[in-house]
Structures are given as structure tokens and as C-alpha cells.
Amino acid sequence: MSTSEGHSVLPTTSEDGVLTVRIKTSKEDLNEGIELDPIDRPSHSPESITEGVTGEENDEIVPLAKPLTTDTPEKLTSQTSVTFDPESTKERDTVIARMTSTDSSAPSTPKSPLSKRSPGISRQISSALLRRDSNLSVQESWRKKSASVRLKSSNNFVSFHNICYTVPQGYFWQHKPPKVILNDVSGIMRAGVNAIMGPSGSGKSTLLDILADRKDRRWVTGHVLINGEKQPHNFKCASGYVVQDDILTGTLTVKENVYLSALLRLPPEMDKDEKLEKVDEVIEELGISHVADTLIGTAFTRGISGGQRKRTSIARELVVSPGVLFLDEPTTGLDSTTAESVIQILHNLSKEGRVIIMSIHQPRYSIFRLCDHLMLLSRGVVVYTGVGRATLPYFTNTLGVECDEFENPADFFLDNLNETENASDPETGDIGHPLGNKWCDSEDYQILTDELNPLLDKAIDQPDGIAPKYATNPLTQTYYLFGRGMKKLLRDPIAGVVVWLQNIALGVFAGVIFYQLGDEENALLDRSGAIFFCMLCNLFTVATSLGLFVNERALFIHENSSGFYRVSSYFFSKIFGDLIPLRLLPVPFFSAIAYWMIGLQAEVGKFLLFMLGIFAQNMTAAGLVYSISAAVGTFSVAQIIYIVLLVFAMIFGGFFVSLNTVPSWVTWLQWLSYFKYTYAILLENELENTEFTYCARYNGTVCLFTTVEEGNDYLENLNFHQYNIYWNFLGLGLLALALFILTYIFLLRIKKTT
Structure with missing residues (x-):
């Protein structure tokens, strides 16, 4: 019997019924070590499998209950094989426990080339022993072993009790x-990798x-406990959450993105x-130091790869x-190798x-x-936890289904879930949960x-814990967010340069179209149109x-x-970061070009005063745009x-139609x-204290007249002064x-509904 890379498995049986196996391999591979996988399924019968590794020159047997180290061959050859009597249940349970568990105290070692080339060896050894006795309760031994290891390494755990989440449908x-x-x-999640x-x-x-406290609590019932205590409000400040789609600032580098998180979340x-x-x-630690100074990337600039993101x-x-x-589908969009490395x-x-704790599909x-x-x-x-x-x-002993050899367990589980998910009771026709019922x-x-x-009994009467607070004060948060906005503005030409060029170009265009208006009879109409x-x-x-x-x-x-x-903090940083550099600062350039070219x-x-009026208009219009952007x-x-x-706004502006002619029940919209x-x-x-007396104000309405005499007569009877x-x-300021x-x-509403 041999593997795909030429490593041979040599089964032998002694007279006393002890099973032994020798895996022939080179001394180089032996020194690099072998890492076993205790849950792989076998490709050979149990009679051909036992425990041990043999080198070509030394015929010593090395036990495989733990990964081999990269120590000298002398240390490897000093070990002996572990055998057991097939009739002894106690000895057999001991070996199976060793073969199907890892020692938390043992130092972790990287996978050796041999383990990568010969994954079938560990399948043959571990799975054969697991299948030797169908009456053995592997679930019980695994649960006890895993729990003890986790509790030794850390007492952190998250437990959730009778969680129900119901949302309304349709309109009222x-x-x-x-x-x-x-x-x-x-269920309960302890220290380690917990997959949903x-x-x-x-x-x-x-x-x-729900476990991360990111759902509206109005629709959630049940309890979530952190280390046996009630989940505090603002639990988000004490935990981490990685979303499915990597949400990063593309105009910042890898290091700048991480550093901003440190500035905002680490204590002052x-x-x-x-x-x-x-x-x-x-x-x-995450292996991205070589791209630390590389931009994340945007739609216009190439950045780092998906795995690096x-x-x-x-x-x-x-x-x-x-x-x-918490991680939501951390392997989404990644190739198989990159996903495994993550x-x-x-x-x-x-x-x-x-x-x-992560959710993962297949x-x-x-x-x-x-x-x-x-x-x-x-x-x-x-269905199972x-x-x-x-x-x-569990699937084999409780549900009576067995995974085929060399089949991916994740595919096996999902196939069974999909088959029974829409199952119904043949007598009542009601859709049930066969696997869920069997689990209960x-x-x-x-x-x-x-x-x-x-x-739950211990925590139910406890007072609410002290909620974690933000690490930094609002002013500090606004400062760092404003700095990020300025970096984005300087590095993104679409966000900054184009807006300035647009203002300058439109100022020139307005000046060319209305260039140096005169004082003739139609001057009022031309000047009002230019404004x-x-x-x-x-x-x-x-x-x-x-x-x-x-965006x-x-x-x-x-x-x-x-x-x-x-x-x-986010609101003020965006307002100052967008309103000042992009909506207000370009106004003097536009005004200087258009005003003097038009000949006002x-x-x-x-x-x-003209420039100040444009300032006030832009600020009010920006408020409208911001509210729409935040609401939609x-x-x-x-x-x-x-x-x-x-x-x-244009219709009720007083230019296209006199507001006196608008129906009275809508005039308030002005x-x-x-x-x-x-x-x-x-x-x-423009028209005050000049010879252009073509206009008059009446209840906030600008009225145009066809002759100078008509305008003069009307102005004499009105209180037309500069304080208007x-x-x-x-009015613009209040609006x-x-x-x-x-x-x-609207921003608060977004926060509340997420």
C-alpha cells in the first residue's frame, strides 16, 4: 500500500493481536515532521492501520498522537509506538482519544511538506481507529476533551439562550x-474558531x-451572555466585527486604515x-507588512488583492x-488557497x-x-451544535447517515440539510424540521x-452591566475623521479637482454669455437673467x-x-470636510470671474454682497443635498x-412667475x-440706488415693469430699503x-435600524 507521493504504509500484526503500521518515508521528511488530521476519513480497512512513522535508515516507530517537531533525529528515534489490545476497551479508548485530539500545551508547528503531500496518511490512521467500534461514544470523549482544553486556555465564552428573531412583513x-x-x-461559543x-x-x-448586538432589539427575544453576564449595551465597543464585503477607505494605505482604527478605539x-x-x-502578525504602504484601491486606482483586503x-x-x-462570511470572494490562509x-x-465566531456557507x-x-x-x-x-x-450514530470516503464534510452536511429542509409531515402536510427535532x-x-x-438562572437577576464607552471624545473623533476626509480629497481627483474646475468653467461660461451688459431698455431683463x-x-x-x-x-x-x-462626530467631520473645501471655497473664484465679466x-x-449671497445659497442647497443623501x-x-x-424651488423663486398669481392655498410654499x-x-x-428702476418688491415678490415711468411710480408708493x-x-440661515x-x-435613523 502506497501514497501518491511514494510514501508506503506497511501493516503488520503481532501474535498477541497488537496492530502496528509503519509509514515508509525519507529521513528529510521525517525531520520536518508530520501533522495529523484527526477527522479525516479512511481509505483503507482498520486492519491495515495503526500508529507510527518509520525512517528509511532507522527502523524506530514514532507515535503520531501529536505533530512531530523539527528537533534532531535523535529525539525522534528515542520514541516508541503506542499499541493496544483489541479486546481492551480502556486501552482502545485511550488511543482513540489521543488520535482524535490535540494537546493545548504543545507548541504549534507549521505544516511540513510531508503533511501537504500525503494528507491521506492521517485519514487512514485516525478514522480507522474511530470506526473500529461502532458502539463507542466518540461525541462524548470529544466534547469533554475540547471543553477542558478551552477552559485551561481561557475562560472567555459567549452563550445565547432561546434566541428568536421575528420581523414584520408587508405594509400595515x-x-x-x-x-x-x-x-x-x-448554544455556547468558547475560545477557539466557532463556525455557523x-x-x-x-x-x-x-x-x-444578534450575538454582536447589531440587530434592532425590538424584534429579538432571548438572552445573550458574555462570560456568564448580561450582554452590555454598546457591546460593539468591546468586540470586533468583520463584515462580509471588505469596507475600507480606498484612498488610504493599509497602514493608514489600521492606524485610524487605533487612533479612534485605543484609550487616550x-x-x-x-x-x-x-x-x-x-x-x-497578519502577514501584510509588505503592502503596509500600498493604497487599498478605488474604482480608478489599482490597490491590494482581495486576500490582503x-x-x-x-x-x-x-x-x-x-x-x-465576529466575522461574516470571511472567505467570500477569495480563492481556495487565500481563504484557507485567512x-x-x-x-x-x-x-x-x-x-x-464566523458564519460560513460551504x-x-x-x-x-x-x-x-x-x-x-x-x-x-x-440542527447540531x-x-x-x-x-x-453525531450524524452517523444519531441520524443514521454516513459520510462517504473522501467526501467533504461541509458538503455532506449541507446536502443533508437541503434534503430535509423542505420535508413535510405526510399525515398533516405541515412543514417540519426533522433534523431539528432529532437534535432536541x-x-x-x-x-x-x-x-x-x-x-441563565444566575445571570437573569443580575443588574445590567456597565456599558463600554467610546475610547475617545467627540472632538478627537471629529479631528481624525476630518483628517481622513482631507486625505481622501487630495488623493481622489474626482472628489476635489473636478468640482473646482466645474466652478471655474461655469463662471467663464456665464461671463461669455452675458458679457458686459449695457444700460439699454432691456438691461433689467438681461441682468435678472444673468443673476x-x-x-x-x-x-x-x-x-x-x-x-x-x-457612497x-x-x-x-x-x-x-x-x-x-x-x-x-461623523456628521460634523463630513459637513466641514465637504461644505468648506468644495461648496464654499470655490465661490470666490466663480464670483470674481462671472461678476466682472457680466459687468454688474x-x-x-x-x-x-453678491458673493455672500451665493455662499448662503450654496450652504442651504448643500443642507438639502445632505439630507437627501442621508435619507436615501x-x-x-x-x-x-x-x-x-x-x-x-425654481418655480417659487419669483423669476418665472409672479407669486401674486399663484393660487392662495399654495403660496405658503414660497x-x-x-x-x-x-x-x-x-x-x-444689483438694482438698489441705481437708475434701473424696473423692479419693486411686494410681499417678497420681485415685480418687473415694461417702462421706467411705471417702475418709478410704483417704487414711490413702496417701502423699498436695504434691510430687506x-x-x-x-430666512436662508434658518432654512x-x-x-x-x-x-x-436621518443619520441617527440609519444607526437605529442597523
Whole structure:
């Protein structure tokens, strides 16, 4: 019998019934060591399998209960084989326990070339012993061994009791019954890699979000305990969460993304040098130090690979050393090799005592074998929860189904779940959960219940714990977020340079079209049209902010939910980072070009008032754009809403139609039009104290006249004075303030519903 790489397995049987196997290999491979996989299935009969490794020159047998070290051959040859009498149940159980467990105290060693070339050797050895006695309770031995190892390494654990998640469906007039996503889900996750598996729509991500306190608690019933205590509010500040789609700032480097997380989430007692040292340590640990100074990448610039992005996302969470780390589908979008390397990193991190909980759909075998604990869900019901390596024996002994040789266990589990997921009772026709019912009737479920009930009874009467707080104050958070916005603005030409060029180009265009207007009879109409066009040009440039909150919606949700910053800090950083450099600072350039080319009144005071009016209009229009962007999650929908409201503001602005002719029941809408206030300011500024007496104000309406005499006669009977300009500025200010408050309310709504 030989392996694919030429390593031979030599079975022998002694007279006393002791089974022995010798695996022929080279001394070079022997020195590098062999790592066994205790859950692989066999490809040969039990009679040909036992324990030991033999070198070509030395005929000593090396036990395989633990991975071999890279020590000298003398140490290897000093060991002897472990044998047992087939009739002795006690000795057999001891060997099986050794073959199907790992020693937590043993130092971890990297996989050797032999283990990569000959994965079938470990399958043959471990699985044959496991199958030798069908009456052996492998599940029980695995559970006890795994629990003892975890409790020795760390006392961290997350338990959840009778979790139900129900959401309403349809609108209030449809009377649809609520949809049950999770139904009475209970379990416990200890230090190690804990995987939640199941078919699509089984509730994996929902359960993960509930454990991480990222679901609206109005629809959740049950209890989540952290180390036996009630889950505190704001638990997000004390845990880490890696979303399925890597949400990073593409215009920052790998190190800058991780460093920002450290600045916002590490305590202020640590100085920047200590935080930077922590960042370098985490980056080195995750193996991305060689791309630390590389940009993440955007749609216009090439950045790092998918696997490196995933490790960067993990690094942002690990920089705060969380005791519990959640990951939603961490292998999504990665090739099989990269996915395995990511899970291997998580497996290594779990040895430090971290509770790592991840949802995963259908992993390859090399990934599945790294899961210490496994929970299987089907249509929101628990099918199995326990030690990962005991799942196969559970399916065999309890459910009566057996995994074929060389079949991926994850595929085997999902095939069985999909087959029974839509099963129905032939007598009643009701859809049931056959596997879920069998789990509730199993002995392992009773053992789990006996373990969970005392935890809940002890914690139910406890007062709520002290909620973790944000590590930094709001001012510090705003400062760092504003700095990130400035870096993004400088490195993204679309966000910055184009807006400035657009303002300059439109200013030149307005100046060319209305170049040096004269004093002839039609001067009033031409000047009012030029002013209106200048207002409209600035509103087009403000529209580029529609994507401000839409494009960063996922980033804001993730970072705020993970305790990076408060909503107020993000709000002020975005307002200052977008309003000042992109909506206000370009105004002087536009105004200087358009005002003097058009030939409006050549007075410095009037020019400054013209520029101030454009400032006020842009600020109010920006408030409208921000509120739409925060309220709507889709850019195309936000664009449609803005266009409709822009048309409304233009109609009630007083340029196209006299507001005196508008029906009285809609005239009040004029006070919501920022066009009305801005147009009155700019037109009065241009025509006041001049020979152009073609206009008059009446209840906030600009009226145009056909002759100078008609205008003069009308003006004599009106109180037309400069203080009307300041009242219009006040109206713009109040409208802008209301829109900014509305934007903040929409951001709070996003936080509440996630």
C-alpha cells in the first residue's frame, strides 16, 4: 500500500493481536515532521492501520498522537509506538482519544511538506481507529476533551439562550404574519474558531449580528451572555466585527486604515508611538507588512488583492485586542488557497484565548478542519451544535447517515440539510424540521441544556452591566475623521479637482454669455437673467454632494456599529470636510470671474454682497443635498428627488412667475424655496440706488415693469430699503439650519435600524 507521493504504509500484526503500521518515508521528511488530521476519513480497512512513522535508515516507530517537531533525529528515534489490545476497551479508548485530539500545551508547528503531500496518511490512521467500534461514544470523549482544553486556555465564552428573531412583513394594510428568521436558538461559543453553517437563508448572518448586538432589539427575544453576564449595551465597543464585503477607505494605505482604527478605539492614555507600534505588530502578525504602504484601491486606482483586503479588515479589529471577534462570511470572494490562509490566521489567533465566531456557507475540507466548534442551522432552527470533529459521528450514530470516503464534510452536511429542509409531515402536510427535532431529542442537547440553564438562572437577576464607552471624545473623533476626509480629497481627483474646475468653467461660461451688459431698455431683463443663471450654476455644482452619504453609507454603518465614533462626530467631520473645501471655497473664484465679466455694478461692496449671497445659497442647497443623501440609500433615487425639489424651488423663486398669481392655498410654499431668498438678495443688491428702476418688491415678490415711468411710480408708493436683504439672509440661515438638523436625524435613523 502506497501514497501518491511514494510514501508506503506497511501493516503488520503481532501474535498477541497488537496492530502496528509503519509509514515508509525519507529521513528529510521525517525531520520536518508530520501533522495529523484527526477527522479525516479512511481509505483503507482498520486492519491495515495503526500508529507510527518509520525512517528509511532507522527502523524506530514514532507515535503520531501529536505533530512531530523539527528537533534532531535523535529525539525522534528515542520514541516508541503506542499499541493496544483489541479486546481492551480502556486501552482502545485511550488511543482513540489521543488520535482524535490535540494537546493545548504543545507548541504549534507549521505544516511540513510531508503533511501537504500525503494528507491521506492521517485519514487512514485516525478514522480507522474511530470506526473500529461502532458502539463507542466518540461525541462524548470529544466534547469533554475540547471543553477542558478551552477552559485551561481561557475562560472567555459567549452563550445565547432561546434566541428568536421575528420581523414584520408587508405594509400595515396587508396584514401579513411576521416572518420568523430564528426560532429558539441556543448554544455556547468558547475560545477557539466557532463556525455557523447552513444553507442560504438559514439565519447564519442574522444570528451572528444578534450575538454582536447589531440587530434592532425590538424584534429579538432571548438572552445573550458574555462570560456568564448580561450582554452590555454598546457591546460593539468591546468586540470586533468583520463584515462580509471588505469596507475600507480606498484612498488610504493599509497602514493608514489600521492606524485610524487605533487612533479612534485605543484609550487616550496610550501615546501615538505606542499605538503605531501596536499597528505594526498586528500588520506583521497578519502577514501584510509588505503592502503596509500600498493604497487599498478605488474604482480608478489599482490597490491590494482581495486576500490582503480581508486581512486588513481583520487587522482593523485586532488592533484593539478584542476578546470576541465576529466575522461574516470571511472567505467570500477569495480563492481556495487565500481563504484557507485567512482561516489559518484566525485559528492561530484563537490560541491566544479569543472567541472567534464566523458564519460560513460551504468551506473546503482544509478550512472545515480548523473549526473547533460547529453550529448547523436550517430554516432558523438548530440542527447540531458542538465540537466540530464530533459532527460526523453525531450524524452517523444519531441520524443514521454516513459520510462517504473522501467526501467533504461541509458538503455532506449541507446536502443533508437541503434534503430535509423542505420535508413535510405526510399525515398533516405541515412543514417540519426533522433534523431539528432529532437534535432536541438527542442526549447531547440535554447535556447542552444542563450547561446553559445554570448560566441563565444566575445571570437573569443580575443588574445590567456597565456599558463600554467610546475610547475617545467627540472632538478627537471629529479631528481624525476630518483628517481622513482631507486625505481622501487630495488623493481622489474626482472628489476635489473636478468640482473646482466645474466652478471655474461655469463662471467663464456665464461671463461669455452675458458679457458686459449695457444700460439699454432691456438691461433689467438681461441682468435678472444673468443673476438667475449664476444661481443655477452653483446649484449644479452642489449636486455633486449627493453621493456624500450614499457612497459611504456602508462604511458609516460598519464603523459606527463597531464603536469607531459617534454619529455627531461623523456628521460634523463630513459637513466641514465637504461644505468648506468644495461648496464654499470655490465661490470666490466663480464670483470674481462671472461678476466682472457680466459687468454688474462695479462696486466692491456690492461684489462682496453678491458673493455672500451665493455662499448662503450654496450652504442651504448643500443642507438639502445632505439630507437627501442621508435619507436615501441609492444614488439614482437621490438624484431624482433632488431634481424634483430643485424644480419646485425654481418655480417659487419669483423669476418665472409672479407669486401674486399663484393660487392662495399654495403660496405658503414660497417660504420653503431658497431660490426666493437668494434671488431677492442678489437682484436688490444689483438694482438698489441705481437708475434701473424696473423692479419693486411686494410681499417678497420681485415685480418687473415694461417702462421706467411705471417702475418709478410704483417704487414711490413702496417701502423699498436695504434691510430687506438682511431679512432674506435670515430666512436662508434658518432654512439651512433646519436641513442640517434633518440630516443628523436621518443619520441617527440609519444607526437605529442597523
